[in-house]
Amino acid sequence: xxxxxxxxxxxxxxxxxxxxxxxxxxxxxxxxxxxxxxxxxxxxxxxxxxxxxxxxxxxxxxxxxxxxxxxxxxxxxxxxxxxxxxxxxxxxxxxxxxxxxxxxxxxxxxxxxxxxxxxxxxxxxxxxxxxxxxxxxxxxxxxxxxxxxxxxxxxxxxxxxxxxxxxxxxxxxxxxxxxxxxxxxxxxxxxxxxxxxxxxxxxxxxxxxxxxxxxxxxxxxxxxxxxxxxxxxxxxxxxxxxxxxxxxxxxxxxxxxxxxxxxxxxxxxxxxxxxxxxxxxxxxxxxxxxxxxxxxxxxxxxxxxx
Amino acid sequence: xxxxxxxxxxxxxxxxxxxxxxxxxxxxxxxxxxxxxxxxxxxxxxxxxxxxxxxxxxxxxxxxxxxxxxxxxxxxxxxxxxxxxxxxxxxxxxxxxxxxxxxxxxxxxxxxxxxxxxxxxxxxxxxxxxxxxxxxxxxxxxxxxxxxxxxxxxxxxxxxxxxxxxxxxxxxxxxxxxxxxxxxxxxxxxxxxxxxxxxxxxxxxxxxxxxxxxxxxxxxxxxxxxxxxxxxxxxxxxxxxxxxxxxxxxxxxxxxxxxxxxxxxxxxxxxxxxxxxxxxxxxxxxxxxxxxxxxxxxxxxxxxxxxxxxxxxxxxxxxxx
Numbered sequence: 001x002x003x004x005x006x007x008x009x010x011x012x013x014x015x016x017x018x019x020x021x022x023x024x025x026x027x028x029x030x031x032x033x034x035x036x037x038x039x040x041x042x043x044x045x046x047x048x049x050x051x052x053x054x055x056x057x058x059x060x061x062x063x064x065x066x067x068x069x070x071x072x073x074x075x076x077x078x079x080x081x082x083x084x085x086x087x088x089x090x091x092x093x094x095x096x097x098x099x100x101x102x103x104x105x106x107x108x109x110x111x112x113x114x115x116x117x118x119x120x121x122x123x124x125x126x127x128x129x130x131x132x133x134x135x136x137x138x139x140x141x142x143x144x145x146x147x148x149x150x151x152x153x154x155x156x157x158x159x160x161x162x163x164x165x166x167x168x169x170x171x172x173x174x175x176x177x178x179x180x181x182x183x184x185x186x187x188x189x190x191x192x193x194x195x196x197x198x199x200x201x202x203x204x205x206x207x208x209x210x211x212x213x214x215x216x217x218x219x220x221x222x223x224x225x226x227x228x229x230x231x232x233x234x235x236x237x238x239x240x241x242x243x244x245x246x247x248x249x250x251x252x253x254x255x256x257x258x259x260x261x262x263x264x265x266x267x268x269x270x271x272x273x274x275x276x277x278x279x280x281x282x283x284x285x286x287x288x289x290x291x292x293x294x295x296x297x298x299x300x301x302x303x304x305x306x
Numbered sequence: 307x308x309x310x311x312x313x314x315x316x317x318x319x320x321x322x323x324x325x326x327x328x329x330x331x332x333x334x335x336x337x338x339x340x341x342x343x344x345x346x347x348x349x350x351x352x353x354x355x356x357x358x359x360x361x362x363x364x365x366x367x368x369x370x371x372x373x374x375x376x377x378x379x380x381x382x383x384x385x386x387x388x389x390x391x392x393x394x395x396x397x398x399x400x401x402x403x404x405x406x407x408x409x410x411x412x413x414x415x416x417x418x419x420x421x422x423x424x425x426x427x428x429x430x431x432x433x434x435x436x437x438x439x440x441x442x443x444x445x446x447x448x449x450x451x452x453x454x455x456x457x458x459x460x461x462x463x464x465x466x467x468x469x470x471x472x473x474x475x476x477x478x479x480x481x482x483x484x485x486x487x488x489x490x491x492x493x494x495x496x497x498x499x500x501x502x503x504x505x506x507x508x509x510x511x512x513x514x515x516x517x518x519x520x521x522x523x524x525x526x527x528x529x530x531x532x533x534x535x536x537x538x539x540x541x542x543x544x545x546x547x548x549x550x551x552x553x554x555x556x557x558x559x560x561x562x563x564x565x566x567x568x569x570x571x572x573x574x575x576x577x578x579x580x581x582x583x584x585x586x587x588x589x590x591x592x593x594x595x596x597x598x599x600x601x602x603x604x605x606x607x608x609x610x611x612x613x614x615x616x617x618x619x620x621x622x623x624x625x626x627x
Binding site for chain 2: 200201202205206207208211212215219220223224227298299300
């Protein structure tokens with residue numbers, strides 16, 4: 001409970017900092033009314049916006065109003081379609097969650113066995129395989145992979161759709177792109193963790209008691225190695241929630257990344273704010289869940305029983 | 307199974323070496339040692355004398371880079387050449403080992419009970435329930451208070467002394483013929499050390515004990531035979547009383563006089579000057595010669611052989627003052 005409390009405090013500080021920064025940015029970039037009204041707006045429109053948003057009041061008053069609105073989860077209306085910004089953003093949440101879960105799932109079932117294979121018996125050849133995969137894949141940006149996959153599977157072979165919502169298999173290419181971007185790191189960390197366990201004293205103890213190689217791996221290496229991998233999985237999950245921008249954009253995947261890019265392009269400040277808040281909140285939730293996972297998985301973090 | 311009517315283990319001309327830029331260098335340089343059933347043998351020597359490597363290779367769990375030559379005979383199985391599947395059946399069953407660091411030597415994410423049961427069930431086809439009964443019995447035997455509750459504990463929840471008792475329980479649980487204990491009390495504080503030494507002295511059942519230590523006092527306390535190693539060789543061996551009262555090898559004498567004497571008003575430390583040769587160092591003659599006050603031309607010209615329980619050209623007689 002103490003951990004939840006401290007996380008909650010972190011969240012409040014984080015959201016406070018983000019909102020203040022957003023508030024200041026909006027004011028720093030010139031007259032916010034002109035900015036909000038967009039190019040070529042008539043003076044009447046600008047005046048109306050100024051009165052509507054309270055830009056004619058003092059800066060402190062404006063700031064307090066701004067914080068008050070946010071505290072009530074009122075981010076204003078989208079400048080593009082006049083929907084309440086938060087509700088508008090939340091419509092895109094399920095689709096981002098969908099893609100995130102798929103990517104983390106496929107990344108795990110590919111990268112974890114691969115990492116275990118590489119780490120369990122770090123021969124010269126396996127090391128070479130590992131370093132090749134990691135350097136090639138990590139040196140290739142996600143948008144290159146995404147465009148390459150579209151070119152091969154959608155354009156040349158015509159097997160898979162490249163645009164979201166165009167068929168049952170539209171999730172495959174974006175998931176593959178994200179998995180490809182995340183897998184090398186996970187493979188590397190799993191391999192290093194597994195290899196590290198084979199150098200531990202408890203591994204030697206198990207060996208001294210006659211454990212066979214498969215028992216050593218499954219009962220002694222894996223529980224410890226996967227424990228140290230969990231934090232990376234959590235970080236990757238959080239990263240996808242907030243950072244699948246490019247991939248969502250390439251595949252026109254209607255998620256938070258896409259809406260963020262669009263709202264920035266449109267200078268749709270209420271939507272930008274709402275998106276940033278939703279993402280910050282999601283990352284908070286993920287971290288909270290990861291804390292609990294650790295607590296359950298690692299007996300050393302549980303409250304001592306004796 | 308294993309025929310052990312004659313001895314618990316017989317080591318013949320054991321050489322353990324590691325690759326260095328200049329080729330293989332030996333840390334164990336041709337050791338012959340027989341341990342009889344129920345024997346209590348102390349292997350005494352400085353760090354780097356090869357005693358731990360000898361212990362690990364007796365179980366066949368030396369580091370993968372190590373090259374082991376010679377014979378380690380348990381019954382008619384030679385642990386040096388035996389297939390892993392054969393050696394595995396003996397490890398933790400016929401021969402087991404207690405390590406120096408009880409905290410890191412137990413798996414941190416598994417309970418005491420699950421780690422001990424694993425070893426019992428590997429070597430005996432018994433049910434989970436029967437295995438747990440054996441775990442409880444052995445934890446009780448090694449003097450763990452409230453053993454039923456401790457079974458559910460994780461290693462980090464126990465004190466250092468209790469953890470080492472658990473390690474000893476793990477070593478004893480399959481009633482082995484030989485337990486190799488590698489500096490089992492070095493990581494513990496003094497009062498706990500004494501308790502663990504008590505346990506090693508009187509709680510081993512029928513098992514023979516090979517106690518690896520750098521501490522002659524510990525060796526004399528627990529064992530009935532002392533084997534002194536120096537730079538990969540056995541330099542002297544004999545019954546405890548004989549070694550303590552009449553040590554013949556200058557190195558053994560040096561070790562004895564290095565023990566601080568607290569009956570004096572101001573105990574003077576009497577260290578042996580110099581350091582042992584490094585593993586890749588080529589030493590013609592006796593490897594202790596450079597630190598030995600008795601050494602002469604013969605000592606640096608050729609290496610003394612191990613004859614009549616001593617490897618020295620100039621054995622000394624009389625007690626160490």
